[in-house]
Amino acid sequence: MKRSAALFLLLAASAAQAHDVRQLGAHVHGQATVDLALDQQTLEFALQAPGIGILDFERPSANATEQAALARAVALLKDGRWVTLPTAAGCRLSSSDAKAEGFDATATPPPAGQHRHAGFSATLQYHCAKPAELRAIVVRLPALFPGLHEVIVNSVTPHGQSRSVLTPGNLRVVLAP
Template sequence: MAKVSATAASALASLAILVALPALAEQAEHRQLGPHVHGQGTLDIAIDGNKIEMELVAPGMDIVGFEHVATTDDQKAAVEKAKAKLTDVLNVFKLPVAAKCKADAANVESRKETHQPGEKDDDDDKPGEPQHSEFHATYTITCEAPENVTGLETVYFSDFAGGQLLNVNVTTPKGQTQAQMTRAKPSLDLTGVM
């Protein structure tokens, strides 16, 4: 019976972390990015047991070099190429080999930037008014040895010329941590967060 209740507690903790991810992303965007800042993206990471959930939100300008919704064939091809790169999460965000991680799921979208409450609604865009696009990626990763998840390195900045900074929010059963990854410091120390 104790084993069932420990499993149930772990499942509830996982669910709480997953439910908190979108709220953390929105809170981080309001606090650190505002509605739209070129060069800056947000990476939310939730770690519970052997599961890692990640969510990346970045302006289209950072990823493909333009901020409007793709209209030409070349722009659409650039978006598809970027989506393919971002889908390979363990290439973009490298976890320690000793953690024996594998990607379970990856979903990458390019979409019109979502406006915050109080801003004009996307549906009210006037003809000729610029529209901003953003990339939104979600990932699920399983690690056989999660105790070895002691850091994270990224090639995000070398793969995407416009990216300058990622505001990172890490949530684990031990609590929440905020950090930044930059072109000059494309790594994150996760020692002690597990």
């Protein structure tokens, strides 16, 4: 998959940030981060979310209900339903991926007395016929997953960089004035 230069810079910056924050305890339950980059006609999203927020557990699923919830979350994150783009922009999903990490029963157990975290990552790539129409988008994660109290969206577009904090009452990300 071709990665845009803008996304590369954004990911490099957020990797550095994540490294800094991790030392202070990065993984925040109920809080997800989305890095968004628009480069010409390519719009990319990279999501990181804790298990507690998307689901209500961070351990191997204990029964069929939890197993189904985990599978449903991965499918939903992968199919792009958590993003709504303006029809006028003519975007189509060109690739996507989603994974659950740390829910595996065979993963190494945490040292005694420590909590092991688990979470999700996902990427979406869209090709947009009219990227100038991408003035505002809707990221529906807090509505789809009520356990997510806050979703931080870091965006890089030809209009510059911005940071939006979404909550169940505000799902909109403004990308252009």
